[in-house]
Amino acid sequence: MPPPHSGVAISEKINALITEWGIEKKLFSIPLDNASANTSFVEILTNQLNFRGLMLMSGKFFHVRCCAHILNLIVQDGHKEIDSSVIKIRECIKCIKGSEGRKQKFYECVAQVGIMGSKRGLRQDVPTRWNSTYTKLESALFYRHAFINLGLLDSNFSSCPSPQEWIKVEKISKFLGYFYDVTCLFSRTKYPTSNLFFPKVFIIQHQIKAAMEDNDGFMNKMGTNMNMKFEKYWS
Template sequence: MDIDEENTEATINLSDTQGTTSAPSPSKRKAKGIRVAHFVDKEWKMHKRILNFYRMPPPHTGVALSEKINALLVEWGIEKKLFSITLDNASTKDCIVELLKKQLNFRGLLLMDGKFFHVRCCAHILNLIVQDGLKEIDGSVTKVHECIKYIKCSEGRKNKFFTCVAQVGLACSKRGLRQDVPTKWNSTYTMLDSAIFYRRAFLNLALVDSNFSSCPSLEEWDKIKKISNFLGYFYEITCLFSGTNYPTSNLFFPKVFKVHYCIQNAMEDCDDFMRGMGSYMNLKFEKYWSEYSLILAIAVILDPRYKLQFVEWGYDKLYGKELRKLKDVSGTLFALFARYMDEFSHLLVSNPVNQTPTQIKVGDKLFEEFDNIYQDGSTSVEKIELHLYFEEKRLDRKQELDILSWWKLEQFRYPILSCMAFDVLTIPISTVASESVFSISGKVFDQYRSSLLPETVQALLCTRDWLFGKEALEKEGADLEELTEEIFDMNLNENSGQCSNSISLD
């Protein structure tokens, strides 16, 4: 299978994840991986294509995995077009990245020696942050779990609860009452969110059923609502990070800023349980995000709703008048722009005035000193493009924006910046779709899919993905997130385990 000619010039951003087949014992399980290419075509339309679904025999070391990835890059002929690779945070991934960088840098294939090559899966990190926060869970949340467990135990209790629901005027609602699952933190959020909606029914049940002793008090319901609202921020952001049909790199800085700000506020909350959650979360946040990704900070600068002003405001809000971080971002931006200017200078239209031969008069020599001093500083492409972009009024931050379409329209005004946007805005900040992100269990194929040869699975997945793509999936009414989850659930814990699904109580 070859990449079609239309997209041969596109810069490729990769995401890579691994899974396992199901087997009676861990020793018999086989590791598999899936590699996805993210790129923008000449019409500024974003694409996501499965390149490989491969079996990875032992040993599963960083050296072996990097050699496998490098071989597949060469097989596809895209090693010269690679901009970044997005990976989760397993310990072997750092080794993989370093070895790949050395191999690609040896051939001079990476931009700025691979400074922006490795992008950590943001949804994975966010999940680890929330999981640490849930270690300090309040007892009221446990009570909600016990409430739903109590109702679920028998049909008689369910019917009694439904009667209470009708008595408090909620019978017309179609909202489900959900129970949490240990391997998916979002199930804790959806459990609390649904329980809050039915809290009057729970309180009513406590009055008519003397055996129902786990109902939270009014004060505890207030705590539950506070925790639910707090987790809601992370739930919303994780779903945004895990999108596959739109650029996500420009979402990183504002959303991680929001996460950071919420955690800081939680650490200063008047309630002990919120301070505990915030403290645990902050430790994990500092481990992975104490330094914001420079390339993803540049991505938000390339969003005309934010630009450099948002980065400046965000750092000031978090760190005060500390200029080092802002200087790092702006310095990296100008350095990256200079590299693109060297590569794409042929796109610039020379000023016809400068090409007109003029006869030097004797009196003109008087002003040559002025010309020599100020010529470079006032007419550099760097100033023309970057400063024009910064000086133009930002778009309304609240408006919906198809950012790739915006850059398509502006590419003739900003020829170099648009080339940067073409590459940077395609960087995926997550490796799988959102439903899989919430799982902290191992990615395990069932016994039926595991019986297929790896070559057969790869042929089926890649053929459907490349021939039909997003449009066909939408026409069929298929959900891309469900399709990804069918491939395998994402492993978001440092230890592997079995998958579980949420349980709904109607």
């Protein structure tokens, strides 16, 4: 669709298409992300279809917000309280990847601790993509003993997490893993996903509540921030 992509322009385009396809009497819902143009467009379209008496229950259930997008917003809010141990992992990976000599020494440590034959690499994260934080932590945990070994051999490798911090990293990674798995499930295109919505969102709510009740302050803060966003959309 050529620009402009305003709410009015999108509603005119969609209205023309559903009329052309003859499905204006068969619409139940439309899933969209939270872009302001989408919110405006769906309000206009709902009013137009209601005027023609074509909306089920006056469009009460017409606008469905994208589950994967909401999950992303929830986790982004949790990241505001991310623990310093996660920052240490980021610094470790940057330190190893930033020096050919240290990278070589790291892979020697990988061999020494018996992690052989794996094609996994060290993953760096992108600040705007929360799932890259999860994959970064997962890769770091896989190479945990190599990190520790490098810390013992290289005095300049000072950012290696302590045993207590590795426990925190493990906890955060496991927590984010639930969101990662559900996001992947919701984002598939080869099978229907609406039937998966309730049980998976229930799992997410359960994990957020568990984090809020956790004795660790960093988990408690992450859970509290996430719960506020969860309640906004899925209360």
